[in-house]
Amino acid sequence: MSAAELPATHYLNATHGLKSWLLTRDHKRIGLLYLLGVSFFFAIGGLFAALIRIELITPAGDVFQPDTYNRIFTTHGIMMVFFFLIPAIPAVLGNFLIPIMIGAKDLAFPRLNLLSWYIYMVGGAFSLYSLLHGGVDTGWTFYTPYSTAFSNTYVIATGLGIFINGFSGILTGINFIVTIHRMRAPGMTWFRLPLFVWGHYATSLIQVLGTPVLAITIVLLALERLFHLGIFDPARGGDPVLFQHLFWFYSHPAVYIMILPAMAVISEVIAAFARKRIFGYHFVAFASIGIAVLGFLVWGHHMFVSSQSVYAGTVFSVLTMLVAIPSAVKVFNWTATLFRGSVSFETPMVYAFCFLGLFAIGGLTGVFLGTLGLDVHVHDTYFVVAHFHYVMVGSTITAFLGGLHYWWPKIFGRMYSEFWGRLSAIVVFFGFNATFFPQFVAGYLGMPRRYHAYPEEFQALHVLSSGGSIVLGLGYLIPIVYLLYSIKWGKPAGDNPWGAIGLEWETTSPPPVENFAAPPVVEHEAYEYAERAERLGAAPTT
Amino acid sequence: MSNHIVPVRVYLLVFGALMVLTTVTVVVAYFDFGVLNNVIMLGIAAVKATLVVLYFMHVRYGTQLIPIVVGSSVLWLLILLAFTLADYFTRGWMGAGSSWL
Ligand SMILES: [Cu+2]
Numbered sequence: 001m002s003a004a005e006l007p008a009t010h011y012l013n014a015t016h017g018l019k020s021w022l023l024t025r026d027h028k029r030i031g032l033l034y035l036l037g038v039s040f041f042f043a044i045g046g047l048f049a050a051l052i053r054i055e056l057i058t059p060a061g062d063v064f065q066p067d068t069y070n071r072i073f074t075t076h077g078i079m080m081v082f083f084f085l086i087p088a089i090p091a092v093l094g095n096f097l098i099p100i101m102i103g104a105k106d107l108a109f110p111r112l113n114l115l116s117w118y119i120y121m122v123g124g125a126f127s128l129y130s131l132l133h134g135g136v137d138t139g140w141t142f143y144t145p146y147s148t149a150f151s152n153t154y155v156i157a158t159g160l161g162i163f164i165n166g167f168s169g170i171l172t173g174i175n176f177i178v179t180i181h182r183m184r185a186p187g188m189t190w191f192r193l194p195l196f197v198w199g200h201y202a203t204s205l206i207q208v209l210g211t212p213v214l215a216i217t218i219v220l221l222a223l224e225r226l227f228h229l230g231i232f233d234p235a236r237g238g239d240p241v242l243f244q245h246l247f248w249f250y251s252h253p254a255v256y257i258m259i260l261p262a263m264a265v266i267s268e269v270i271a272a273f274a275r276k277r278i279f280g281y282h283f284v285a286f287a288s289i290g291i292a293v294l295g296f297l298v299w300g301h302h303m304f305v306s307s308q309s310v311y312a313g314t315v316f317s318v319l320t321m322l323v324a325i326p327s328a329v330k331v332f333n334w335t336a337t338l339f340r341g342s343v344s345f346e347t348p349m350v351y352a353f354c355f356l357g358l359f360a361i362g363g364l365t366g367v368f369l370g371t372l373g374l375d376v377h378v379h380d381t382y383f384v385v386a387h388f389h390y391v392m393v394g395s396t397i398t399a400f401l402g403g404l405h406y407w408w409p410k411i412f413g414r415m416y417s418e419f420w421g422r423l424s425a426i427v428v429f430f431g432f433n434a435t436f437f438p439q440f441v442a443g444y445l446g447m448p449r450r451y452h453a454y455p456e457e458f459q460a461l462h463v464l465s466s467g468g469s470i471v472l473g474l475g476y477l478i479p480i481v482y483l484l485y486s487i488k489w490g491k492p493a494g495d496n497p498w499g500a501i502g503l504e505w506e507t508t509s510p511p512p513v514e515n516f517a518a519p520p521v522v523e524h525e526a527y528e529y530a531e532r533a534e535r536l537g538a539a540p541t542t
Numbered sequence: 543m544s545n546h547i548v549p550v551r552v553y554l555l556v557f558g559a560l561m562v563l564t565t566v567t568v569v570v571a572y573f574d575f576g577v578l579n580n581v582i583m584l585g586i587a588a589v590k591a592t593l594v595v596l597y598f599m600h601v602r603y604g605t606q607l608i609p610i611v612v613g614s615s616v617l618w619l620l621i622l623l624a625f626t627l628a629d630y631f632t633r634g635w636m637g638a639g640s641s642w643l
Contacts, residue, residue, distance in 0.1 A: 177611075178607075181607055205614075208611075208615075209614065209615060209618045210618075213622065241629075242626070245622075245625075245626045245629065246622075249622050249626075296618065296621055297621065297625070299625075300625065300629065307633070308629050308633075309628075309629050309630075309631075309632040309633040309635065311628075311632040311635060312625070312628045312629035312632055315625075315628065316625075
């Protein structure tokens with residue numbers, strides 16, 4: 001395959017027409033359908049973020065009514081968390097790449113995969129409809145007793161949308177697990193799997209084991225709201241804090257549904273642009289599983305200032321610290337991979353460096369918040385808001401964009417402008433820090449979250465943050481332009497534009513419908529850059 | 543997936559066992575075992591659920607992956623219950639009233 005032209009037939013042009021897309025069973029096309037879906041919900045969530053930042057430019061609540069403001073930040077949170085951050089990397093990049101990376105023709109259950117997308121779109125449309133027609137003012141966390149006994153907004157309708165969407169995640173998780181167990185090409189042993197696949201395997205475990213609990217929690221919430229069963233009502237022997245237990249049992253691990261796939265992307269990008277095997281491959285692989293399992297044992301750190309027992313709080317605090325270990329293993333191993341690698345700075349790698357910076361800040365401030373005593377001081381302040389934006393938004397979206405840029409030439413067969421790519425990565429990095437770093441300071445000084453008016457002393461920090469959000473928004477908009485442009489007018493990328501190692505780079509760009517011309521047989525470890533250099537007779541890069 | 547054919551006799555035996563256990567549950571409800579009341583009831587329910595999962599849901603006959611998936615979901619349920627109860631059981635220790643026990 002010469003680099004001058006695209007292959008004559010590939011998955012994008014094999015069949016034509018809207019029906020061939022809406023009824024497709026090709027995991028690659030379904031990945032692209034998901035890309036449209038998550039981009040749409042990201043735009044909606046971003047729009048509502050802009051409204052929040054506009055209101056907070058001045059200390060007085062002068063743009064929106066308090067009730068409207070509550071609905072705005074709730075809509076922002078629900079759209080971003082459930083319909084963008086959770087599905088973004090697994091459903092788009094995971095869907096597209098997992099079968100190719102393990103040398104399979106498709107996922108184990110292609111029809112189920114398509115069904116997942118429809119469930120996701122129906123759930124999203126349902127939530128969006130109820131959020132726009134009246135809205136919800138509980139925050140994305142739906143805390144009782146406000147959500148069950150006091151709020152006069154569309155709690156059940158919105159919850160139903162999230163409930164429906166949950167099944168999409170469960171089905172995708174099951175699909176990935178079965179695919180990784182059963183569909184690996186000959187020679188693709190577990191420890192030859194790219195770390196991208198390990199990360200998604202761990203993510204799938206969380207989705208399958210955690211999401212049902214969220215579904216049950218929403219059902220209980222609806223039943224309580226409709227029939228006043230008393231599950232969360234102390235007057236009837238119930239307990240509002242029980243809701244928080246159930247909610248965070250899913251929603252803390254949900255953060256790892258966002259971050260593990262992000263880490264999975266970063267492992268691939270760093271190996272490719274350092275031209276080295278990931279340092280401590282086994283440790284990084286097991287760190288994913290470790291994070292997935294430990295992630296289920298720490299949810300009480302969201303409840304230090306509820307009436308949760310301080311003894312339980314202490315245990316949750318200690319367990320939370322333990323999550324830092326596998327996370328740090330990954331960060332240090334990526335850094336060690338760079339050591340004496342032949343590092344180059346193409347767009348995906350610039351994004352990977354942005355990820356490392358943002359994740360380090362987000363992760364370390366997580367240790368602050370996991371500390372029981374300190375959390376009492378900064379709980380429900382902008383410190384928390386800044387922390388989870390660094391982890392969930394800074395890290396996940398940066399990795400998502402990095403991954404999208406890394407595999408874009410594989411997905412569409414054409415290259416984007418490297419100049420604009422690097423520029424947008426740098427704009428995102430500066431915009432992100434300008435938006436969210438001031439929020440750490442404001443929060444530490446006592447600015448509470450979810451308020452539309454605030455004392456004047458916080459104004460400078462809020463103006464900085466709102467100003468930064470314009471830069472950040474710009475950083476997210478630039479790629480839309482040059483990436484779309486590249487689909488039609490970009491230079492043909494060739495099969496392996498980065499000179500990277502991995503089965504996805506051994507097929508054409510874009511790949512054929514069945515992914516490979518002939519079923520691949522795997523004979524090497526993942527990331528065997530040094531061995532390849534030796535085989536080619538060149539001096540090893542180290 | 544698994545094409546294992548289970549003899550009807552096995553289904554009938556399991557069904558019989560479920561009926562017997564249901565009767566036991568009802569009979570036991572007429573006696574007061576103190577603290578053990580809940581333990582006995584939940585124990586019988588657990589045995590019944592296990593029978594349903596193993597035989598009616600064919601978990602016994604599937605590949606190795608299926609028991610692992612089922613086993614880990616039970617383990618995860620236990621994690622949820624254990625840590626939540628760790629909160630409820632220790633809330634009263636600081637002297638703050640706990641109406642739960
Ligand atoms: Cu958490």
